[in-house]
Amino acid sequence: MRRLLWLLLAVLVVAGPSGAGPARPRMAMILPGVIQDADFNAVGYQALKEVQSTTGVQTGHSEQVAVADAERVAREYLGAGYSIVAFHGGQYLTIVQKLAPLFPDATFIMESSGQIPNLPGNVWNIGRKFYEGFYVLGVLGALATRSNKIGYIAGIRLPDFVASLNAVFQAVGKYNPRAEVLYTFVGDQNDPVKARQAAESQIAAGVDFIVISVNLGTVGVIEAARAARRPVLLTTFYTDKSSYAPQHFTTSLVSNFGKPYVEVVRQILAGRRSGYYEMRPGAGFGLTPPRNVPPEVSRRVQEVWRAVVLRQERIEEVTDRIVERR
Amino acid sequence: MSWELFLDPSLLRLAVAMSVPLVLASAGELLMERSGLLNVAIEGMVTLGAAAAFLASFAAGSTGLGLLAAALSGVVVAAVFAHYAVAWRQEQVTVGLTLYVLCLGLSSLLYRVVVGVRLTPPRVETLQPVVLPVVGRLPVVGEVLFHQHALVYLSAAVVAVVHLVLFRTSLGLRLRAAGENPVAADTVGVDVFRLRRASAAAGGALVGLAGASLPFTLTGTFTEGIAGGRGWIALMLVIFGRWTPVGAAAGALLFAYVEALQFKLAMVSRAVPPQFLQMLPYAFAVTVLVRAYRGARAPEALGKPYHREARA
Numbered sequence: 110m111r112r113l114l115w116l117l118l119a120v121l122v123v124a125g126p127s128g129a130g131p132a133r134p135r136m137a138m139i140l141p142g143v144i145q146d147a148d149f150n151a152v153g154y155q156a157l158k159e160v161q162s163t164t165g166v167q168t169g170h171s172e173q174v175a176v177a178d179a180e181r182v183a184r185e186y187l188g189a190g191y192s193i194v195a196f197h198g199g200q201y202l203t204i205v206q207k208l209a210p211l212f213p214d215a216t217f218i219m220e221s222s223g224q225i226p227n228l229p230g231n232v233w234n235i236g237r238k239f240y241e242g243f244y245v246l247g248v249l250g251a252l253a254t255r256s257n258k259i260g261y262i263a264g265i266r267l268p269d270f271v272a273s274l275n276a277v278f279q280a281v282g283k284y285n286p287r288a289e290v291l292y293t294f295v296g297d298q299n300d301p302v303k304a305r306q307a308a309e310s311q312i313a314a315g316v317d318f319i320v321i322s323v324n325l326g327t328v329g330v331i332e333a334a335r336a337a338r339r340p341v342l343l344t345t346f347y348t349d350k351s352s353y354a355p356q357h358f359t360t361s362l363v364s365n366f367g368k369p370y371v372e373v374v375r376q377i378l379a380g381r382r383s384g385y386y387e388m389r390p391g392a393g394f395g396l397t398p399p400r401n402v403p404p405e406v407s408r409r410v411q412e413v414w415r416a417v418v419l420r421q422e423r424i425e426e427v428t429d430r431i432v433e434r435r
Numbered sequence: 436m437s438w439e440l441f442l443d444p445s446l447l448r449l450a451v452a453m454s455v456p457l458v459l460a461s462a463g464e465l466l467m468e469r470s471g472l473l474n475v476a477i478e479g480m481v482t483l484g485a486a487a488a489f490l491a492s493f494a495a496g497s498t499g500l501g502l503l504a505a506a507l508s509g510v511v512v513a514a515v516f517a518h519y520a521v522a523w524r525q526e527q528v529t530v531g532l533t534l535y536v537l538c539l540g541l542s543s544l545l546y547r548v549v550v551g552v553r554l555t556p557p558r559v560e561t562l563q564p565v566v567l568p569v570v571g572r573l574p575v576v577g578e579v580l581f582h583q584h585a586l587v588y589l590s591a592a593v594v595a596v597v598h599l600v601l602f603r604t605s606l607g608l609r610l611r612a613a614g615e616n617p618v619a620a621d622t623v624g625v626d627v628f629r630l631r632r633a634s635a636a637a638g639g640a641l642v643g644l645a646g647a648s649l650p651f652t653l654t655g656t657f658t659e660g661i662a663g664g665r666g667w668i669a670l671m672l673v674i675f676g677r678w679t680p681v682g683a684a685a686g687a688l689l690f691a692y693v694e695a696l697q698f699k700l701a702m703v704s705r706a707v708p709p710q711f712l713q714m715l716p717y718a719f720a721v722t723v724l725v726r727a728y729r730g731a732r733a734p735e736a737l738g739k740p741y742h743r744e745a746r747a
Contacts, residue, residue: 143659145547147556154552173659266709293701296713301654302663303698306449310698313445325658332561332655352555433705 136160136193136374137186138170139179141200142299148324148347149298152366153197159367160374166193179204187212193377195370196220199267205232216382218373222268222428224385231382233373238389239346241417242362243273243320244424245390246344247280248413249359249399250288250318252406253342257288260316262307262330264298264323268428275427277320282434290433291316301329308333318342318359331357342401349397360399360410368393391418446699447579450692451587455652456481456645456662457687458590460669462597462680463509463641468673469601470634471614471627472520473738475531476512477642478666479538482659483508484646486542489657490549492559492650501559502647509643510636512538517635521628524740543659558655562586586648590684593641597680610634614734617741627741645669664717671724677731686723693719 136157144154154170161168169191171182179201183194187208195218196205205219209229218233219225225234250259261277263270274292281288291314293307304326308319312333319334319341321327327345334341334357343357351358369386376384388394396414399407416422440446460481467474474480487508492501512534519530550557562584571581601607610630612620617627649661668690669683676682694716701712 143543145550145552146658147553151552291702293698294709295698296709299658299660300663301656301658302453302649302661305653306453306695307698307701309445309449310695310702313443313449313699314702328556328558328654328656328658332653335561336564348555350556353558 135167135191137191138195139174140172141198143172146325156366156370160370163371164374176200216377234385235369236387239269240272240276241390242394244276244280245414246320247277248284249410251281251285253402254318256315256317258315259290260311260319261292263294270322272426272428275432278434298323299325301326305329305333312337321345359401361397363395444578449695454687454691455586455590455648456665458684459645460642461672461683462593463638465673466634466638469614470610470631471736473527476534479535480512480642481646481662481666482542483538484643485649485661486657488647489650505643505647506640509639513635513639517632521631527738561655584652594680594684617736
């Protein structure tokens with residue numbers, strides 16, 4: 110028995126901490142929806158896995174975290190020793206502003222529609238310039254529509270989506286002033302039933318090109334387009350969903366959150382605990398080759414895209430109100 | 436804005452299509468409540484029905500199998516509910532709420548196990564409209580009522596059958612007696628327990644089918660929260676309809692119409708905040724409920740466990 114105890118003790122000593130060096134930091138990501146949405150949350154999760162495989166940082170995540178629960182969830186991660194906490198979604202800004210000063214040893218990563226001033230010194234800010242990409246989607250709609258009615262369907266009135274709608278207005282006003290933009294905020298990014306109803310209403314009003322700005326709600330819009338009695342073209346964003354309805358999709362504004370997150374985490378590991386990274390066309394946002402449109406429309410849209418990437422196309426960012434332009 | 440906006444055939448056609456989950460769920464709930472069972476797990480059952488339908492159809496490539504899976508899921512959950520409520524005489528609201536939460540979690544779990552994480556959303560084929568001969572050619576009415584998918588016609592048939600069974604057959608009389616005065620019914624030889632279990636099974640199947648209508652007719656996929664509160668609305672519709680299938684169906688059509696109308700109004704009226712329009716169907720539901728509840732008489736034994744031994 111004594112021999113067995115000595116053997117056990119020896120095993121524990123050998124298998125114990127090697128003392129080879131400090132443990133790798135741990136990073137948590139808080140997501141507003143489910144990671145199997147094939148959309149915003151899926152690309153966030155994908156980015157997290159890319160961070161893990163690229164930098165060696167251990168990761169964890171929580172899904173379907175409402176804003177009201179985000180502080181509690183974040184505190185649990187911080188209490189469990191996570192030194193980097195990322196919030197994948199623009200709705201968590203106030204949570205970060207509250208927690209960062211309370212946990213000065215942790216580093217926070219947040220997303221917003223642009224650079225937020227006066228952030229604490231342990232916060233990285235990823236600014237997402239969706240509106241620049243949506244401007245190009247608006248150009249595509251302006252050039253591809255035959256009924257001169259373009260629809261825009263979004264969920265909640267976040268600054269990102271208001272700015273994107275305003276960008277669509279600008280694009281249509283410049284490239285097809287005769288066209289009209291009909292927009293609907295359905296109140297939920299992830300309700301396909303409401304999104305379908307909104308799409309059906311727009312299609313009944315004559316819309317033949319819909320710029321989709323909802324997440325899971327996209328599938329509802331797709332079904333409305335499939336059920337329509339005349340051709341309806343669609344765009345989407347975050348991921349390429351063209352395989353869902355190949356005859357309806359024109360292009361997708363795809364996003365690669367892996368790039369900013371890997372870069373930011375590398376900076377954090379190198380000791381830089383705050384900064385700003387801007388995601389925009391050409392830097393995290395890409396455009397799939399337009400389809401189901403005439404070749405000259407496709408060529409023109411890709412020219413505009415290149416101009417936007419090079420900042421040669423002037424696009425006004427308006428986030429606080431909808432500026433309808435005719 | 437003209438009055439023609441409110442009678443637009445496309446709006447009316449959409450309202451009829453959107454009413455299907457409400458009609459089926461309220462018919463199922465009605466059957467249960469008429470026998471004395473108050474089922475508040477309905478929202479969870481609709482969600483589980485949607486998940487079962489989608490996953491079965493996705494795995495097997497068959498819509499029929501999906502419908503069967505949805506109905507079975509409703510039957511199973513209702514059977515569990517009935518066992519707790521009838522055999523063990525537990526508090527029905529408590530059991531129902533527990534099952535509601537269980538169904539929500541089970542739906543998400545099943546979806547994740549079968550589908551997993553992917554960047555391309557999985558989908559199934561949705562039902563296409565079936566134009567009925569002769570009546571489908573009627574102006575306006577034909578387009579609104581008879582250019583619909585099969586589940587619309589099924590829901591209309593369900594309403595008719597439930598009405599006939601409840602009010603024109605001895606089975607329906609016994610079932611209603613079990614819900615009004617189980618003691619008296621038991622005295623004359625009505626098997627109250629068996630009837631309640633049977634009504635739960637039948638009602639559960641209809642609620643499951645209500646869930647199936649969401650992926651098969653509207654979305655082509657399953658998402659968490661797909662029920663969108665339709666189970667709770669169906670619960671309200673039973674009261675609105677004074678526990679009659681035709682009344683509940685009429686309420687379902689009305690609610691679906693207001694729900695569809697909000698998006699039309701959102702496009703034509705920029706003066707009204709969209710947040711107000713989004714709450715319109717629910718404000719309507721609350722207003723109607725307050726009004727409809729006056730004079731409404733629920734089955735006397737609704738929600739009350741039946742103690743055969745306690746009647747002496």
